[in-house]
Amino acid sequence: MSPGGARGPLDGQVALVTGAGTGVGRGIAVALAAAGAAVVVAAHHRDSGALVEASIRDRGGEALCVECDVTDRAAVAAAVAAAVGGFGSLDIVVANAVSNRSNEAVELERPPEDLWEQHASVSLRGLLHCAQLAHPHLARRGGALLVLLSPAGIQGSERNAFYAAVKGAQRGFVKSLSREWGADDIRVNGLAPLAVTPALDKAFAQDPTMHDRLVSFIPSGRIGDPETDIGPAAAFLCGPGARYVLGQTLVVSGGRFTAL
Amino acid sequence: MSVGTPVTAPGDGGDPRPALIIGRPSPLVAAIGAELSAGPSTVALAAPRFDNAAEVAACLAAAVGTDLPAVVVFADVDPVALQPRPLLAATEADWDRCCERPLRALVWCCACVHPWLAGREGRLIVVCPTVSMEGAAGLTPYASAVEGQRMLVKSAARRWGRDGVTVNAVAPAVADLAPGLAGPGGADARRSPPAVRVDDPFRAAARAVAWLARRDAAAVTGATVAVDGGAVMAP
Numbered sequence: 276m277s278p279g280g281a282r283g284p285l286d287g288q289v290a291l292v293t294g295a296g297t298g299v300g301r302g303i304a305v306a307l308a309a310a311g312a313a314v315v316v317a318a319h320h321r322d323s324g325a326l327v328e329a330s331i332r333d334r335g336g337e338a339l340c341v342e343c344d345v346t347d348r349a350a351v352a353a354a355v356a357a358a359v360g361g362f363g364s365l366d367i368v369v370a371n372a373v374s375n376r377s378n379e380a381v382e383l384e385r386p387p388e389d390l391w392e393q394h395a396s397v398s399l400r401g402l403l404h405c406a407q408l409a410h411p412h413l414a415r416r417g418g419a420l421l422v423l424l425s426p427a428g429i430q431g432s433e434r435n436a437f438y439a440a441v442k443g444a445q446r447g448f449v450k451s452l453s454r455e456w457g458a459d460d461i462r463v464n465g466l467a468p469l470a471v472t473p474a475l476d477k478a479f480a481q482d483p484t485m486h487d488r489l490v491s492f493i494p495s496g497r498i499g500d501p502e503t504d505i506g507p508a509a510a511f512l513c514g515p516g517a518r519y520v521l522g523q524t525l526v527v528s529g530g531r532f533t534a535l
Numbered sequence: 536m537s538v539g540t541p542v543t544a545p546g547d548g549g550d551p552r553p554a555l556i557i558g559r560p561s562p563l564v565a566a567i568g569a570e571l572s573a574g575p576s577t578v579a580l581a582a583p584r585f586d587n588a589a590e591v592a593a594c595l596a597a598a599v600g601t602d603l604p605a606v607v608v609f610a611d612v613d614p615v616a617l618q619p620r621p622l623l624a625a626t627e628a629d630w631d632r633c634c635e636r637p638l639r640a641l642v643w644c645c646a647c648v649h650p651w652l653a654g655r656e657g658r659l660i661v662v663c664p665t666v667s668m669e670g671a672a673g674l675t676p677y678a679s680a681v682e683g684q685r686m687l688v689k690s691a692a693r694r695w696g697r698d699g700v701t702v703n704a705v706a707p708a709v710a711d712l713a714p715g716l717a718g719p720g721g722a723d724a725r726r727s728p729p730a731v732r733v734d735d736p737f738r739a740a741a742r743a744v745a746w747l748a749r750r751d752a753a754a755v756t757g758a759t760v761a762v763d764g765g766a767v768m769a770p
Contacts, residue, residue: 348627383691384649386642388588395635399679403630407623428682431689431757439686440638443667447682450670452622522670 283311284514289362291315291354293345293405294372296323298472299423299501303369306506308336310514313362317343317354319372337362345372345401348408355408365412367513370405370445371423372397378474383436391437398441402448414459419513422449424467424524426532442467446524453522462521464512469528470499495529504529552748554578555604555651557595557644558611563662563712566737567608570745577602585611585640595647605655606748607648609641610662616680617713619673633676638683645691653698658748661688661702662740665761666709668769669727671716674709685759692757701756705743708763711736729764736762 290307294300296318308314308331316331316338318324324340331338339361343354358365374393381390406420413420427435428442446465453463475498479486490496499505508527511517526532554571558564559582571578581598583591616633625633641661652659666674667682685704692702708729710716733739739762746752747760761767 383642383645383687383694386588386646391639391642395638399635400627400630403622403625403627407625410623428686431686431691431693433690433693436687436690436694437642439690440642440683443686444634444638444679444683447667447670447678447680448675450668450682451666451672451675451678452670454670455622455672455675 283309284516285367285510286311288312288366289315289358289364290367290369290513291317291358291365291409292369292371293317293343293354293401294319295327296320298474299468299470299505300369300371301327302470302501302506303371303509304338305331305502306510307367307369307513308338309334309506310510312367313337314339315354315358315361316340319344319375345404346396348404351401351404351408355412359412364416365409365418366416367419367421368405368409368413369421369423369509369513370402372401373423374398377438378435378478380434381437386437394437394441399444402445406452410456410459410461413461414456416460417518418461420452420461420463421509421512422463422465424449424465426467426469426526426528429467429524429526429532429535449524450522457521462518464517464520464522465524466505466509466512467524467526467528467532468499468505469493469531470501470505472501493529493531497529499527499529552576552606553602553604554606554608554748555581555595555599555648556608556610557581557583558609559613561610561612562737563612563707563740564610566741567610567744570738570741571606571608571748573745576606579604583640585636585643588643588646591640591643592647595644599651603651604648605652606658606660607644607652608660608662608744608748609644611637611640612662612664612712613637614713616677617674617709617716619716621673622675625676630676634680637677637680638687641684641687645687649695649700652700653695655699656750656753657698657700659691659700659702660744660747661704663688663704663706663759664709664712665706665763665767665769668706668759669767671709688759689757696756701747701753703747703755703757704759705740705747706759706761706763707736707740708766711763727766729766731764733762733764
Protein backbone atom coordinates (compact mmCIF):
# COMPACT_ATOMS: atom_id res chain seq x y z
CA MET A 276 0.00 0.00 0.00
CA SER A 277 1.40 3.38 -0.92
CA PRO A 278 1.84 6.04 1.77
CA GLY A 279 -1.49 7.49 2.87
CA GLY A 280 -3.34 4.24 2.31
CA ALA A 281 -4.23 4.71 -1.35
CA ARG A 282 -3.43 1.83 -3.68
CA GLY A 283 -0.37 2.43 -5.84
CA PRO A 284 0.77 0.79 -9.07
CA LEU A 285 3.68 -0.85 -7.26
CA ASP A 286 1.76 -2.16 -4.25
CA GLY A 287 3.22 -5.44 -3.07
CA GLN A 288 6.40 -4.97 -5.11
CA VAL A 289 9.89 -4.90 -3.66
CA ALA A 290 12.49 -2.66 -5.26
CA LEU A 291 16.24 -2.38 -4.85
CA VAL A 292 17.78 0.94 -5.91
CA THR A 293 21.55 1.28 -6.08
CA GLY A 294 23.24 4.62 -5.63
CA ALA A 295 20.11 5.64 -3.74
CA GLY A 296 21.76 7.87 -1.15
CA THR A 297 21.63 11.05 -3.20
CA GLY A 298 20.49 12.67 -6.42
CA VAL A 299 18.55 10.70 -9.00
CA GLY A 300 18.83 7.46 -7.05
CA ARG A 301 17.30 9.09 -4.01
CA GLY A 302 14.52 10.58 -6.10
CA ILE A 303 13.70 7.23 -7.68
CA ALA A 304 13.73 5.43 -4.33
CA VAL A 305 11.29 7.94 -2.89
CA ALA A 306 9.07 7.80 -5.98
CA LEU A 307 8.95 4.00 -6.03
CA ALA A 308 7.96 4.03 -2.37
CA ALA A 309 5.29 6.63 -3.11
CA ALA A 310 3.96 4.26 -5.77
CA GLY A 311 3.62 1.53 -3.18
CA ALA A 312 6.87 -0.43 -3.40
CA ALA A 313 8.92 -1.49 -0.41
CA VAL A 314 12.35 -0.10 -1.20
CA VAL A 315 15.82 -1.30 -0.34
CA VAL A 316 17.93 1.84 -0.36
CA ALA A 317 21.38 0.63 -1.41
CA ALA A 318 23.89 3.40 -0.81
CA HIS A 319 27.67 3.55 -0.92
CA HIS A 320 27.60 5.48 2.35
CA ARG A 321 25.25 4.26 5.03
CA ASP A 322 24.66 7.75 6.43
CA SER A 323 23.12 9.09 3.25
CA GLY A 324 21.13 5.90 2.73
CA ALA A 325 19.76 6.09 6.24
CA LEU A 326 18.45 9.59 5.58
CA VAL A 327 16.59 8.35 2.51
CA GLU A 328 15.20 5.40 4.46
CA ALA A 329 13.98 7.76 7.17
CA SER A 330 12.47 10.10 4.61
CA ILE A 331 10.46 7.27 3.05
CA ARG A 332 9.31 5.97 6.41
CA ASP A 333 8.33 9.46 7.57
CA ARG A 334 5.93 9.56 4.64
CA GLY A 335 4.43 6.22 5.57
CA GLY A 336 6.41 4.08 3.12
CA GLU A 337 8.48 0.97 3.65
CA ALA A 338 12.25 1.17 3.29
CA LEU A 339 15.42 -0.51 4.40
CA CYS A 340 18.90 0.92 4.01
CA VAL A 341 21.90 -1.24 3.14
CA GLU A 342 25.46 -0.17 2.56
CA CYS A 343 26.47 -1.38 -0.87
CA ASP A 344 29.48 -0.88 -3.09
CA VAL A 345 28.31 -2.39 -6.40
CA THR A 346 31.89 -3.13 -7.45
CA ASP A 347 31.92 -5.73 -4.67
CA ARG A 348 29.93 -8.75 -5.83
CA ALA A 349 29.42 -9.95 -2.25
CA ALA A 350 27.98 -6.59 -1.25
CA VAL A 351 25.46 -6.74 -4.08
CA ALA A 352 24.54 -10.27 -3.05
CA ALA A 353 23.99 -9.03 0.49
CA ALA A 354 21.74 -6.22 -0.76
CA VAL A 355 19.67 -8.68 -2.78
CA ALA A 356 19.46 -10.96 0.26
CA ALA A 357 18.36 -8.01 2.38
CA ALA A 358 15.48 -7.36 -0.01
CA VAL A 359 14.34 -10.97 -0.05
CA GLY A 360 14.92 -11.44 3.67
CA GLY A 361 13.42 -8.12 4.71
CA PHE A 362 10.44 -7.91 2.38
CA GLY A 363 10.00 -11.44 1.04
CA SER A 364 10.85 -10.96 -2.64
CA LEU A 365 12.59 -8.81 -5.20
CA ASP A 366 10.62 -7.51 -8.18
CA ILE A 367 12.45 -4.40 -9.32
CA VAL A 368 16.12 -3.48 -9.54
CA VAL A 369 17.17 0.03 -10.45
CA ALA A 370 20.86 0.09 -11.39
CA ASN A 371 21.71 3.71 -10.75
CA ALA A 372 25.10 3.63 -9.03
CA VAL A 373 27.76 5.66 -10.79
CA SER A 374 31.34 6.54 -9.97
CA ASN A 375 31.64 9.47 -7.60
CA ARG A 376 34.26 10.78 -10.04
CA SER A 377 31.88 10.64 -12.98
CA ASN A 378 31.91 14.39 -13.40
CA GLU A 379 35.68 14.66 -13.89
CA ALA A 380 36.72 15.94 -17.30
CA VAL A 381 38.69 13.55 -19.48
CA GLU A 382 41.37 14.41 -22.01
CA LEU A 383 41.00 11.57 -24.44
CA GLU A 384 44.48 12.36 -25.73
CA ARG A 385 45.88 11.57 -22.28
CA PRO A 386 43.38 9.18 -20.72
CA PRO A 387 43.82 8.72 -16.97
CA GLU A 388 43.79 4.97 -16.37
CA ASP A 389 42.63 5.15 -12.77
CA LEU A 390 39.59 7.18 -13.79
CA TRP A 391 38.68 4.69 -16.51
CA GLU A 392 38.89 1.90 -13.95
CA GLN A 393 36.58 3.87 -11.66
CA HIS A 394 33.97 4.26 -14.37
CA ALA A 395 34.23 0.67 -15.58
CA SER A 396 34.16 -0.92 -12.15
CA VAL A 397 30.99 0.87 -11.06
CA SER A 398 29.00 1.28 -14.27
CA LEU A 399 29.99 -1.92 -16.06
CA ARG A 400 31.05 -4.55 -13.53
CA GLY A 401 28.61 -3.19 -10.98
CA LEU A 402 25.80 -3.54 -13.50
CA LEU A 403 26.90 -7.10 -14.27
CA HIS A 404 26.77 -7.94 -10.56
CA CYS A 405 23.30 -6.45 -10.11
CA ALA A 406 21.88 -8.19 -13.16
CA GLN A 407 23.31 -11.63 -12.51
CA LEU A 408 22.48 -11.69 -8.82
CA ALA A 409 18.97 -10.32 -9.23
CA HIS A 410 17.97 -12.62 -12.09
CA PRO A 411 16.77 -15.60 -10.02
CA HIS A 412 14.41 -13.32 -8.11
CA LEU A 413 13.15 -11.26 -11.05
CA ALA A 414 12.52 -14.20 -13.37
CA ARG A 415 9.03 -15.56 -14.00
CA ARG A 416 7.30 -12.88 -11.95
CA GLY A 417 7.29 -9.95 -14.33
CA GLY A 418 10.41 -8.47 -12.81
CA ALA A 419 12.02 -5.27 -14.02
CA LEU A 420 15.63 -4.21 -14.35
CA LEU A 421 15.93 -0.48 -14.99
CA VAL A 422 19.34 0.93 -15.87
CA LEU A 423 20.01 4.64 -15.41
CA LEU A 424 21.60 5.90 -18.61
CA SER A 425 22.45 9.39 -19.77
CA PRO A 426 22.04 11.56 -22.83
CA ALA A 427 25.85 11.43 -22.95
CA GLY A 428 25.50 7.73 -23.69
CA ILE A 429 23.42 8.56 -26.74
CA GLN A 430 25.20 11.53 -28.25
CA GLY A 431 28.70 11.36 -26.76
CA SER A 432 30.44 14.00 -24.70
CA GLU A 433 33.26 16.34 -25.64
CA ARG A 434 34.18 16.84 -22.00
CA ASN A 435 33.69 13.39 -20.54
CA ALA A 436 34.32 10.59 -22.99
CA PHE A 437 34.59 7.96 -20.26
CA TYR A 438 31.18 8.72 -18.83
CA ALA A 439 29.69 8.69 -22.32
CA ALA A 440 31.39 5.39 -23.10
CA VAL A 441 30.15 3.52 -20.04
CA LYS A 442 26.67 4.96 -20.39
CA GLY A 443 26.64 3.93 -24.05
CA ALA A 444 27.85 0.49 -23.05
CA GLN A 445 25.01 0.23 -20.57
CA ARG A 446 22.59 1.06 -23.37
CA GLY A 447 23.97 -1.78 -25.46
CA PHE A 448 23.57 -3.95 -22.38
CA VAL A 449 19.92 -2.97 -22.00
CA LYS A 450 19.05 -3.74 -25.60
CA SER A 451 20.75 -7.13 -25.66
CA LEU A 452 19.68 -8.27 -22.24
CA SER A 453 16.07 -7.31 -22.88
CA ARG A 454 16.13 -9.71 -25.82
CA GLU A 455 17.83 -12.38 -23.75
CA TRP A 456 15.70 -12.12 -20.61
CA GLY A 457 12.34 -11.35 -22.18
CA ALA A 458 11.69 -15.08 -22.26
CA ASP A 459 12.24 -15.15 -18.50
CA ASP A 460 9.50 -12.54 -18.08
CA ILE A 461 12.02 -9.88 -17.10
CA ARG A 462 11.82 -6.44 -18.64
CA VAL A 463 15.11 -4.58 -19.07
CA ASN A 464 14.90 -0.89 -19.92
CA GLY A 465 16.90 2.30 -19.65
CA LEU A 466 16.11 5.80 -18.45
CA ALA A 467 18.25 8.77 -19.45
CA PRO A 468 17.51 11.72 -17.17
CA LEU A 469 18.48 15.33 -17.07
CA ALA A 470 18.09 16.34 -13.44
CA VAL A 471 19.54 18.36 -10.65
CA THR A 472 22.13 16.20 -8.90
CA PRO A 473 24.98 16.82 -6.47
CA ALA A 474 27.39 16.45 -9.40
CA LEU A 475 25.53 19.04 -11.42
CA ASP A 476 25.35 21.36 -8.43
CA LYS A 477 29.12 21.04 -8.11
CA ALA A 478 29.53 21.91 -11.77
CA PHE A 479 27.27 24.95 -11.33
CA ALA A 480 29.41 26.09 -8.42
CA GLN A 481 32.51 25.87 -10.58
CA ASP A 482 30.89 27.69 -13.49
CA PRO A 483 28.22 30.18 -12.34
CA THR A 484 27.01 30.79 -15.91
CA MET A 485 26.41 27.10 -16.59
CA HIS A 486 22.97 26.89 -15.02
CA ASP A 487 21.39 29.57 -17.18
CA ARG A 488 23.20 28.30 -20.26
CA LEU A 489 21.88 24.80 -19.71
CA VAL A 490 18.34 25.95 -18.99
CA SER A 491 18.31 27.99 -22.19
CA PHE A 492 18.52 24.70 -24.14
CA ILE A 493 15.68 23.01 -22.26
CA PRO A 494 12.28 23.62 -23.85
CA SER A 495 10.49 23.15 -20.53
CA GLY A 496 12.67 25.93 -19.11
CA ARG A 497 13.99 24.10 -16.05
CA ILE A 498 16.21 21.28 -14.94
CA GLY A 499 14.38 18.16 -13.82
CA ASP A 500 13.74 17.27 -10.20
CA PRO A 501 14.92 13.73 -9.28
CA GLU A 502 11.87 12.98 -7.16
CA THR A 503 9.01 14.61 -9.02
CA ASP A 504 10.24 14.45 -12.63
CA ILE A 505 12.56 11.44 -12.88
CA GLY A 506 11.12 9.21 -10.16
CA PRO A 507 7.62 8.90 -11.63
CA ALA A 508 9.08 8.00 -15.03
CA ALA A 509 11.14 5.27 -13.36
CA ALA A 510 8.05 4.04 -11.51
CA PHE A 511 6.19 3.82 -14.80
CA LEU A 512 8.94 1.80 -16.49
CA CYS A 513 9.08 -0.56 -13.52
CA GLY A 514 5.34 -0.90 -13.17
CA PRO A 515 2.49 -2.77 -14.84
CA GLY A 516 1.76 0.07 -17.26
CA ALA A 517 5.03 -0.69 -19.05
CA ARG A 518 4.71 -4.47 -19.11
CA TYR A 519 5.05 -4.48 -22.92
CA VAL A 520 8.04 -2.12 -22.94
CA LEU A 521 11.39 -3.89 -23.31
CA GLY A 522 14.83 -2.74 -24.38
CA GLN A 523 13.91 0.92 -24.58
CA THR A 524 15.58 4.11 -23.44
CA LEU A 525 13.22 6.74 -22.08
CA VAL A 526 14.86 10.16 -22.22
CA VAL A 527 13.47 12.39 -19.47
CA SER A 528 15.07 15.74 -20.12
CA GLY A 529 12.37 18.38 -20.48
CA GLY A 530 12.78 18.13 -24.23
CA ARG A 531 16.50 18.95 -24.13
CA PHE A 532 17.49 15.76 -25.96
CA THR A 533 15.37 14.60 -28.87
CA ALA A 534 17.85 12.82 -31.16
CA LEU A 535 17.37 9.27 -29.97
CA MET B 536 50.76 -7.04 -46.08
CA SER B 537 52.26 -8.02 -42.81
CA VAL B 538 52.25 -6.42 -39.42
CA GLY B 539 54.39 -3.30 -39.44
CA THR B 540 55.17 -3.57 -43.14
CA PRO B 541 53.88 -0.61 -45.14
CA VAL B 542 52.74 -1.22 -48.69
CA THR B 543 52.48 1.40 -51.37
CA ALA B 544 49.78 1.55 -53.97
CA PRO B 545 48.22 4.10 -56.32
CA GLY B 546 44.96 6.04 -55.74
CA ASP B 547 42.65 8.36 -53.49
CA GLY B 548 42.51 10.97 -56.18
CA GLY B 549 46.29 11.33 -56.35
CA ASP B 550 46.39 12.36 -52.72
CA PRO B 551 48.72 10.12 -50.71
CA ARG B 552 47.33 9.41 -47.25
CA PRO B 553 49.37 7.07 -45.08
CA ALA B 554 46.99 4.75 -43.26
CA LEU B 555 47.15 2.45 -40.27
CA ILE B 556 44.75 -0.43 -39.65
CA ILE B 557 44.56 -1.67 -36.09
CA GLY B 558 43.21 -5.16 -35.56
CA ARG B 559 44.03 -8.82 -35.49
CA PRO B 560 44.14 -10.51 -38.90
CA SER B 561 40.66 -11.17 -40.24
CA PRO B 562 38.76 -11.06 -43.53
CA LEU B 563 37.51 -7.62 -42.55
CA VAL B 564 40.98 -6.25 -41.89
CA ALA B 565 42.21 -7.75 -45.17
CA ALA B 566 39.34 -6.17 -47.09
CA ILE B 567 39.96 -2.75 -45.56
CA GLY B 568 43.65 -3.08 -46.31
CA ALA B 569 42.94 -3.98 -49.91
CA GLU B 570 40.53 -1.09 -50.34
CA LEU B 571 42.87 1.51 -48.83
CA SER B 572 45.80 0.11 -50.78
CA ALA B 573 43.91 0.85 -53.97
CA GLY B 574 44.82 4.49 -53.33
CA PRO B 575 48.29 6.10 -53.42
CA SER B 576 48.65 5.35 -49.76
CA THR B 577 50.94 3.36 -47.61
CA VAL B 578 48.98 1.05 -45.37
CA ALA B 579 50.45 -0.30 -42.17
CA LEU B 580 48.90 -2.99 -40.03
CA ALA B 581 49.16 -3.31 -36.27
CA ALA B 582 47.73 -6.07 -34.11
CA PRO B 583 48.37 -5.17 -30.47
CA ARG B 584 47.51 -7.63 -27.73
CA PHE B 585 45.84 -4.79 -25.84
CA ASP B 586 47.52 -5.81 -22.60
CA ASN B 587 48.20 -2.25 -21.48
CA ALA B 588 48.66 1.27 -22.82
CA ALA B 589 52.42 0.95 -23.20
CA GLU B 590 52.18 -2.27 -25.19
CA VAL B 591 49.63 -0.71 -27.52
CA ALA B 592 51.70 2.43 -28.01
CA ALA B 593 54.83 0.42 -28.78
CA CYS B 594 53.02 -1.83 -31.23
CA LEU B 595 51.43 1.06 -33.11
CA ALA B 596 54.66 3.05 -33.22
CA ALA B 597 56.55 0.07 -34.57
CA ALA B 598 53.94 -0.51 -37.27
CA VAL B 599 53.92 3.11 -38.37
CA GLY B 600 57.64 3.86 -38.34
CA THR B 601 58.31 7.31 -39.72
CA ASP B 602 55.36 7.33 -42.11
CA LEU B 603 52.83 8.80 -39.72
CA PRO B 604 49.26 7.95 -40.69
CA ALA B 605 46.60 10.54 -41.50
CA VAL B 606 44.02 7.76 -41.58
CA VAL B 607 43.57 5.24 -38.78
CA VAL B 608 41.08 2.39 -38.86
CA PHE B 609 40.28 0.48 -35.69
CA ALA B 610 38.89 -2.88 -36.78
CA ASP B 611 39.77 -5.26 -34.00
CA VAL B 612 37.12 -7.89 -33.25
CA ASP B 613 37.84 -10.71 -30.83
CA PRO B 614 36.15 -13.85 -32.21
CA VAL B 615 35.55 -15.06 -28.68
CA ALA B 616 33.32 -12.04 -28.09
CA LEU B 617 31.12 -13.20 -30.98
CA GLN B 618 30.35 -16.56 -29.42
CA PRO B 619 26.82 -16.39 -27.98
CA ARG B 620 26.62 -17.15 -24.29
CA PRO B 621 23.94 -16.38 -21.69
CA LEU B 622 24.88 -13.48 -19.47
CA LEU B 623 24.24 -15.66 -16.43
CA ALA B 624 27.07 -17.92 -17.58
CA ALA B 625 29.55 -15.08 -18.01
CA THR B 626 32.40 -15.02 -15.52
CA GLU B 627 34.14 -11.80 -14.57
CA ALA B 628 36.99 -12.85 -16.87
CA ASP B 629 34.53 -13.38 -19.74
CA TRP B 630 33.03 -9.99 -19.05
CA ASP B 631 36.43 -8.34 -19.08
CA ARG B 632 37.49 -9.96 -22.31
CA CYS B 633 34.28 -9.35 -24.22
CA CYS B 634 33.19 -5.99 -22.80
CA GLU B 635 35.80 -3.99 -20.95
CA ARG B 636 38.89 -5.00 -22.90
CA PRO B 637 37.57 -3.77 -26.28
CA LEU B 638 36.68 -0.47 -24.64
CA ARG B 639 40.09 -0.07 -23.06
CA ALA B 640 41.66 -0.98 -26.40
CA LEU B 641 39.94 1.87 -28.19
CA VAL B 642 40.70 4.33 -25.38
CA TRP B 643 44.38 3.48 -25.62
CA CYS B 644 44.39 3.69 -29.41
CA CYS B 645 42.70 7.09 -29.33
CA ALA B 646 45.47 8.43 -27.13
CA CYS B 647 48.15 7.03 -29.44
CA VAL B 648 46.77 8.21 -32.75
CA HIS B 649 45.56 11.71 -31.90
CA PRO B 650 49.00 13.34 -32.34
CA TRP B 651 49.29 11.74 -35.78
CA LEU B 652 45.88 12.91 -36.93
CA ALA B 653 45.65 16.41 -35.44
CA GLY B 654 46.19 19.27 -37.86
CA ARG B 655 46.43 16.89 -40.84
CA GLU B 656 42.75 16.46 -41.73
CA GLY B 657 43.09 13.18 -39.94
CA ARG B 658 40.50 10.45 -40.03
CA LEU B 659 39.73 7.88 -37.36
CA ILE B 660 37.27 5.20 -38.41
CA VAL B 661 36.09 2.54 -35.98
CA VAL B 662 34.32 -0.66 -36.94
CA CYS B 663 31.27 -0.98 -34.67
CA PRO B 664 28.96 -3.82 -35.71
CA THR B 665 25.25 -3.10 -35.69
CA VAL B 666 24.74 -5.49 -32.77
CA SER B 667 25.04 -2.55 -30.40
CA MET B 668 22.22 -0.68 -32.07
CA GLU B 669 19.58 -3.41 -31.88
CA GLY B 670 21.04 -5.78 -29.31
CA ALA B 671 21.32 -9.55 -29.50
CA ALA B 672 20.55 -12.24 -26.96
CA GLY B 673 23.73 -14.05 -25.98
CA LEU B 674 25.99 -11.19 -27.03
CA THR B 675 25.32 -8.77 -24.18
CA PRO B 676 28.97 -8.18 -23.18
CA TYR B 677 30.08 -7.52 -26.76
CA ALA B 678 27.06 -5.38 -27.63
CA SER B 679 27.83 -3.33 -24.53
CA ALA B 680 31.43 -2.90 -25.64
CA VAL B 681 30.47 -1.83 -29.14
CA GLU B 682 27.92 0.74 -28.01
CA GLY B 683 30.54 2.10 -25.62
CA GLN B 684 32.97 2.29 -28.53
CA ARG B 685 30.37 4.16 -30.55
CA MET B 686 30.10 6.73 -27.77
CA LEU B 687 33.89 7.06 -27.75
CA VAL B 688 33.63 7.75 -31.48
CA LYS B 689 31.04 10.48 -30.90
CA SER B 690 32.96 11.96 -27.99
CA ALA B 691 36.23 12.03 -29.93
CA ALA B 692 34.43 13.53 -32.91
CA ARG B 693 33.12 16.34 -30.73
CA ARG B 694 36.49 16.88 -29.08
CA TRP B 695 38.78 16.57 -32.06
CA GLY B 696 36.78 18.55 -34.56
CA ARG B 697 38.77 21.62 -33.56
CA ASP B 698 41.89 19.74 -34.65
CA GLY B 699 40.40 19.06 -38.07
CA VAL B 700 40.01 15.38 -37.26
CA THR B 701 36.86 13.46 -38.11
CA VAL B 702 35.88 10.34 -36.20
CA ASN B 703 33.25 7.96 -37.51
CA ALA B 704 31.99 4.41 -37.20
CA VAL B 705 31.29 1.83 -39.86
CA ALA B 706 28.76 -0.78 -38.84
CA PRO B 707 28.62 -4.14 -40.58
CA ALA B 708 26.03 -6.70 -39.51
CA VAL B 709 27.51 -8.74 -36.68
CA ALA B 710 26.28 -11.93 -38.33
CA ASP B 711 28.49 -11.11 -41.31
CA LEU B 712 31.55 -11.08 -39.05
CA ALA B 713 30.68 -14.48 -37.60
CA PRO B 714 28.53 -16.44 -40.06
CA GLY B 715 27.67 -19.01 -37.39
CA LEU B 716 25.60 -16.36 -35.66
CA ALA B 717 23.07 -16.46 -38.48
CA GLY B 718 22.39 -20.13 -37.91
CA PRO B 719 20.67 -22.10 -35.16
CA GLY B 720 21.52 -20.75 -31.75
CA GLY B 721 22.66 -17.45 -33.13
CA ALA B 722 19.60 -16.43 -35.07
CA ASP B 723 18.93 -13.53 -32.73
CA ALA B 724 21.92 -11.76 -34.25
CA ARG B 725 20.11 -11.37 -37.58
CA ARG B 726 16.55 -10.83 -36.51
CA SER B 727 16.02 -7.87 -38.83
CA PRO B 728 16.24 -8.94 -42.49
CA PRO B 729 18.30 -6.73 -44.80
CA ALA B 730 16.45 -4.65 -47.38
CA VAL B 731 19.08 -5.37 -50.01
CA ARG B 732 21.42 -8.29 -50.43
CA VAL B 733 25.08 -7.65 -49.59
CA ASP B 734 27.18 -10.12 -51.57
CA ASP B 735 30.54 -9.21 -50.06
CA PRO B 736 29.95 -7.66 -46.62
CA PHE B 737 33.65 -7.21 -45.90
CA ARG B 738 34.23 -5.28 -49.10
CA ALA B 739 31.10 -3.25 -48.49
CA ALA B 740 32.41 -2.25 -45.08
CA ALA B 741 35.85 -1.54 -46.53
CA ARG B 742 34.40 0.76 -49.16
CA ALA B 743 32.56 2.74 -46.52
CA VAL B 744 35.81 3.03 -44.58
CA ALA B 745 37.64 4.22 -47.68
CA TRP B 746 35.02 6.86 -48.35
CA LEU B 747 35.11 8.20 -44.80
CA ALA B 748 38.91 8.33 -45.07
CA ARG B 749 38.79 10.82 -47.90
CA ARG B 750 39.46 14.51 -47.34
CA ASP B 751 36.18 15.42 -49.04
CA ALA B 752 34.25 13.57 -46.34
CA ALA B 753 35.27 16.31 -43.92
CA ALA B 754 31.70 17.28 -43.00
CA VAL B 755 30.87 13.80 -41.77
CA THR B 756 31.90 13.22 -38.19
CA GLY B 757 30.45 11.39 -35.22
CA ALA B 758 28.35 9.36 -37.65
CA THR B 759 27.70 5.65 -37.87
CA VAL B 760 27.49 4.33 -41.40
CA ALA B 761 25.64 1.03 -41.33
CA VAL B 762 26.64 -1.38 -44.10
CA ASP B 763 24.19 -4.12 -43.25
CA GLY B 764 21.99 -3.90 -46.32
CA GLY B 765 19.46 -1.80 -44.45
CA ALA B 766 18.69 -4.38 -41.79
CA VAL B 767 18.73 -2.18 -38.73
CA MET B 768 18.01 1.30 -40.13
CA ALA B 769 18.62 2.76 -36.68
CA PRO B 770 18.33 6.53 -36.33
